[in-house]
Amino acid sequence: MAYLRCMSGEAARRSPTADRILRAAAELISLRGYSATSTREIAAAVGVEQPALYKHFSSKKDILAALVRLALERPLAVADELAAVRAPAVVKLHRWLQEAYEYVNRSPNVLAALIITPELQQDDAFAAEQALVSKIEPVIVDLIRAGQDEGDVRELNPVSAARLIEAMFDAVTFPDLAVDPVEIVEFTLVALLSDPARLPEIRSAADALEISTESVHPPR
Template identity: 35%
Template sequence: MTSSLRERRRQHLRDEILAAAQALIAERGYAAMSMEELAAQVGISKPTLYSHFSAKEELVIAMATQAMERLFAVVDDGDPPRRSALERLADLLRTGVQVQMDRQVTAMHLWMPEIVQMMKSRDESLTQLCRIDAVVVDLVRQAHLHGEIAAGLDESVVVRIFYALFMSPNVARLSLVNSPDPETMPDAVAHFFLRGVAAGKA
């Protein structure tokens, strides 16, 4: 077996493990899920599981990393920007909300303060978090310089509005109202962001 084939199989198994972990966490909760149960769900031995992930914390970080990769796809489209800075912020926000809606219950774990703190303790994850934040701050500054943001709105306020809306799927799950429609919520959140911060909007 060639090394490239072994690597593809290893990556495929890693993806299977993450998918099974996501399903178990959604069903039972992070604290209740055990590595033994996860190994049985995937049909592998515990040593094989631990060769991919040494602890549950690493599983959560890997899930969050996958989520952030979708955000990077929006940031790194490879082409010169064809949309304004404010529109690109809305695109990033829309994708961030969609990622969380796709992940349903597990998304609430991925962006909780303790999970973010866990990610900050790992160099690779910290680099990704800082990279996303740098993009958000830079786009807000560009939008401000080009007069896209309403006069009187401080850049730091706009950044915090962005992150508050980014977290909105999690806040919604704390309410007794029905769950939001995953098909319409990302666009709705992006719309509210644009209406709230764009220059000339009432």
């Protein structure tokens, strides 16, 4: 939770120029790859000199680390809020999926840049970011298990189901797939529910949950 507050504070402190740098970096990396993208090219895409870029980020690795935090700040913050809400786990899962998919969909290049960057998993310099990424799967697994305990989610392997859900992020990340986040949430819940006919009821309950709608939107 303290780390999430730190991420929120960082997001609030980002300048418009820093957001433009992240947007340009995400687009270039998603198209060319991390290794093939230089800070000089990122600076040129933003319209600033290379030294100006270093006023905001110390290196290309620092930019990539910031993209990881940017991609995960809202999904993890929502999970943190939902943990304190009294509601059935399946309702929380619906709301978390809705918030997470819609957040990613607003700036798909950010997640695309991370998905195609093997250095994130291979370079020990990104250990903190690897730890942050590893927080997502347990959020989903815990909600699925709780939903099973409550009788709302059918019998299946929670870890396998969580990994299938994570894979669905590709469908809102890559333009050639172009699947509506709402359709992905509906498809996922129908697959998970013990009684799919309850989906409208669960959707309404999820929409009614009172959680913060304030977040620093990913740079477009």
